[in-house]
Amino acid sequence: NAGVTQTPKFQVLKTGQSMTLQCAQDMNHEYMSWYRQDPGMGLRLIHYSVGAGITDQGEVPNGYNVSRSTTEDFPLRLLSAAPSQTSVYFCASSPTQGGDYTFGSGTRLTVV
């Protein structure tokens, strides 16, 4: 099925550990973004990309790295996990002409 695929769906990390959240889309969308959503809150933009090899910071980039080596994939790396990074992480993609912003199902991350 076409769409945005996020893995894993759930993850528990210990403070200080690193990990990569995976995001892949098969719609040939140029734009991809990562958001975090804390309990009872809205979505905050972490990083975004306008195409392969091009990324930029969003509202809350500290503690996260991204890269975009292909159009399809946009992984998010947590360098040294902290309890404040406990959240649900959403990846999204869209074509350049707009009107179709597709979200993945999310990754629920707990840092203990």
Next chain:
Amino acid sequence: AQKITQTQPGMFVQEKEAVTLDCTYDTSDPSYGLFWYKQPSSGEMIFLIYQGSYDQQNATEGRYSLNFQKARKSANLVISASQLGDSAMYFCAPYPYSSASKIIFGSGTRLSIRP
């Protein structure tokens, strides 16, 4: 920085009534669309409706319609004949054409439908 305001953190509406969810923003981009998304308690983000910057008429999708007033930088979502399944969080997001990859969402409105 772009700011989106959803002034109604929580709303209670009787089933079958119409409801209007407010959204205002301060983007300086002259060309922009606007999205509304629904997030039920299960957590997924569900696309509801989108209106492009140059669309002549307000967008409609079934029971959802947009009251898009660009001069006022306002884009309210109207849900007609509300249903119990409409209980969810609702988020709006302007889609500036000059920075279309950097979409910022409002803080959301929690809508609860009473039977």
